Amino acid sequence: MSSTIIETDPDAALLPERIRRFPFPFASDTYRYSANVEPATKTAPTEAGSWGTHLVDIDEHYLEELAERAKVLDRDASRVNVLPHMRPSVWDALTTLLSSMADDYPDTMSYHREGNTCRWHNGLQNLDIEFTVGDDSSLPGGPMRFLGSQIQDDIILLDVREDTLWLDAGLVTFAADWSFGFDVGMNFMEIHHPVPRVKEERIISRAQQFLLRLQPGEQFRRTNWTLTIGRRLDTSTETYPEWGPDRSTIADDPAMPEKLHLRVEVQHLVRLPHSGALLFLVRTHLLPLSDIARVPAWREKMGHVLAELPDDMAEYKGIIRYRKAASDWLLAR
Amino acid sequence: MTAIALQPQVHPAVEGGLHLEVTDISRQTESIVSITFAAPEGGRLPSYVPGSHLVVQYGSGVNAYSLTGSGNAPSDYTISVLRVDEGAGGSVAMHRLSVGDRVNVSRPRSAFAPASTASHHLLVAAGIGITPILSHARAAVERGNTASMIYVHRPDAGAHVAEARKLLGPGLTALIECTNRGSFQSVLAEALITQPLGTHLYVCGPVVFMDAVLEEARSQGWSSARLHSEAFGAAELDAGEPFTVHLARSGVRLEVPAGVSLLDTLETAGKTIPNMCRKGICGECVLPVLRGAPQHRDLYLSDQEKAENTTMMCCVSRSNDPELELDL
Numbered sequence: 001m002s003s004t005i006i007e008t009d010p011d012a013a014l015l016p017e018r019i020r021r022f023p024f025p026f027a028s029d030t031y032r033y034s035a036n037v038e039p040a041t042k043t044a045p046t047e048a049g050s051w052g053t054h055l056v057d058i059d060e061h062y063l064e065e066l067a068e069r070a071k072v073l074d075r076d077a078s079r080v081n082v083l084p085h086m087r088p089s090v091w092d093a094l095t096t097l098l099s100s101m102a103d104d105y106p107d108t109m110s111y112h113r114e115g116n117t118c119r120w121h122n123g124l125q126n127l128d129i130e131f132t133v134g135d136d137s138s139l140p141g142g143p144m145r146f147l148g149s150q151i152q153d154d155i156i157l158l159d160v161r162e163d164t165l166w167l168d169a170g171l172v173t174f175a176a177d178w179s180f181g182f183d184v185g186m187n188f189m190e191i192h193h194p195v196p197r198v199k200e201e202r203i204i205s206r207a208q209q210f211l212l213r214l215q216p217g218e219q220f221r222r223t224n225w226t227l228t229i230g231r232r233l234d235t236s237t238e239t240y241p242e243w244g245p246d247r248s249t250i251a252d253d254p255a256m257p258e259k260l261h262l263r264v265e266v267q268h269l270v271r272l273p274h275s276g277a278l279l280f281l282v283r284t285h286l287l288p289l290s291d292i293a294r295v296p297a298w299r300e301k302m303g304h305v306l307a308e309l310p311d312d313m314a315e316y317k318g319i320i321r322y323r324k325a326a327s328d329w330l331l332a333r
Numbered sequence: 334m335t336a337i338a339l340q341p342q343v344h345p346a347v348e349g350g351l352h353l354e355v356t357d358i359s360r361q362t363e364s365i366v367s368i369t370f371a372a373p374e375g376g377r378l379p380s381y382v383p384g385s386h387l388v389v390q391y392g393s394g395v396n397a398y399s400l401t402g403s404g405n406a407p408s409d410y411t412i413s414v415l416r417v418d419e420g421a422g423g424s425v426a427m428h429r430l431s432v433g434d435r436v437n438v439s440r441p442r443s444a445f446a447p448a449s450t451a452s453h454h455l456l457v458a459a460g461i462g463i464t465p466i467l468s469h470a471r472a473a474v475e476r477g478n479t480a481s482m483i484y485v486h487r488p489d490a491g492a493h494v495a496e497a498r499k500l501l502g503p504g505l506t507a508l509i510e511c512t513n514r515g516s517f518q519s520v521l522a523e524a525l526i527t528q529p530l531g532t533h534l535y536v537c538g539p540v541v542f543m544d545a546v547l548e549e550a551r552s553q554g555w556s557s558a559r560l561h562s563e564a565f566g567a568a569e570l571d572a573g574e575p576f577t578v579h580l581a582r583s584g585v586r587l588e589v590p591a592g593v594s595l596l597d598t599l600e601t602a603g604k605t606i607p608n609m610c611r612k613g614i615c616g617e618c619v620l621p622v623l624r625g626a627p628q629h630r631d632l633y634l635s636d637q638e639k640a641e642n643t644t645m646m647c648c649v650s651r652s653n654d655p656e657l658e659l660d661l
Binding site: 085086088089092095113115116133134159160161162163209213215216217273274275276277 | 377379380381382385404405406440441442443446448449450475476558616635638
């Protein structure tokens with residue numbers, strides 16, 4: 001892969017924050033799967049601004065997305081699961097992330113720990129709470145539900161044993177066309193089995209080796225992307241009947257530029273310090289084509305990526321029926 | 334940068350690590366001393382996985398030592414060091430430390446982690462091998478798991494015995510001390526056939542001791558997935574046969590003599606190879622192999638990766654063929 005120097009457009013300062021902070025994922029006019037990992041919390045410039053400074057990113061959609069998550073969890077309990085042996089790693093994830101947020105957002109958040117007693121203040125939610133590490137009853141809904149009420153990211157915890165990663169806990173309400181409840185208990189290779197090409201290219205086994213070798217405390221990130229119709233975060237297998245049919249009508253919809261969103265996942269990979277479990281955070285960002293088109297370099301790159309993407313990858317991403325319409329619209333501007 | 338040049342050089346293995354102060358020294362036995370480190374400015378240190386070790390710099394060298402705590406949000410780190418007078422000098426240097434001294438250490442590194450799914454932990458230690466085993470016992474007690482411990486030491490020369498005894502209760506259900514080989518044999522034989530289903534075994538001590546325990550466990554039908562041993566007490570590897578490396582990209586040919594590692598040879602030739610443990614455990618010095626069969630002597634690559642012969646750890650591994658070609 002060739003590296004590209006990204007220059008921020010001089011007019012970008014006039015763009016709204018949702019565009020300036022958007023993690024635009026394409027560096028060139030083509031896209032293929034790769035083990036595209038890099039160290040976390042390094043500010044990544046884009047043609048419109050930058051992203052990626054903090055491990056936990058909090059933006060203008062914070063309260064709205066957390067309210068949406070709470071509704072999903074009320075409807076469907078299968079979106080959260082913690083296998084019994086994962087309890088220590090859930091606490092490890094919670095203490096690691098709250099401490100990181102307090103460091104990154106000192107104006108609104110603070111975290112203090114004395115022994116196993118912790119105090120957490122979140123000014124965005126007007127929340128002050130004290131809890132005890134290891135005591136699940138000290139937090140409303142337990143530590144996993146509580147963590148899911150503090151960060152916009154979906155949370156996945158992978159246990160490390162027998163030289164393999166096992167998806168043994170998580171809270172996932174904003175899945176991009178997969179089912180957390182179905183995948184719980186599977187190992188890394190099983191989870192990725194449906195992804196085209198990666199078996200032949202050994203990307204998944206190399207990614208797993210890389211993750212197994214992370215030392216506690218190390219943090220990396222990567223991006224992934226697809227397209228989503230409407231500003232819809234919950235595109236899980238469970239709700240397919242609600243969003244699946246839109247895929248066959250969007251190509252002819254005159255409102256496509258406003259309805260069709262580039263969905264980018266900023267995925268963080270953190271080897272937790274005390275449990276040694278691997279924390280996988282998936283933060284979903286949605287931006288409509290009409291906003292993408294306001295940044296000329298994005299419009300062009302995304303238009304070309306959609307036009308060039310091989311059919312098997314477009315099929316897997318669920319965009320094969322309308323990617324041409326989207327590409328044509330972007331490139332015609 | 335001129336000011337930094339006056340400071341003792343930070344060893345690559347502890348780069349990006351911590352600068353800590355010795356806050357306590359306590360003698361465990363005639364030859365074992367416990368050393369406690371804390372941040373000079375106070376405050377919490379990074380948590381660590383039970384069974385982790387710390388790489389500590391002494392002069393221009395480094396040594397790895399197991400941490401003895403549970404690793405849960407610690408404010409200090411404690412290691413215990415057995416004095417080995419004929420060793421490389423690390424243990425002697427550690428024994429010379431006094432309260433107030435500052436040392437460069439790595440962040441804790443995990444290579445001997447507990448299995449989260451174990452129904453019970455059978456912990457087996459010999460001599461100074463008690464250090465990571467004590468860490469495991471403390472973590473099991475804290476997490477509400479159960480463990481039992483077999484500890485082999487010379488009469489009246491057991492380090493950390495009092496601390497281990499204090500853990501006895503619903504978490505650490507048994508502590509059996511053995512002070513001679515015969516009693517250990519029968520204790521181990523009994524333990525290996527009476528554990529609850531789903532027990533994992535952890536052993537740390539001299540290599541011959543660990544090998545014997547693992548062998549005995551396997552012969553009793555324990556699967557390898559349930560056997561864990563601490564690797565860095567590894568014995569010195571033999572000198573090996575001389576071989577040649579051809580560096581394909583730079584077009585250079587180098588002779589690697591017996592008793593000199595490939596990593597040393599490359600560094601002497603002016604190549605910079607990322608490396609950390611130099612013992613075949615950390616995986617930092619991996620090199621791509623284009624031709625030839627490496628003699629894999631590391632503890633890092635999986636069996637499958639070793640069989641593929643496309644990578645090697647140049648700090649310990651050598652060559653089965655007279656010449657190896659590397660992508661370097």
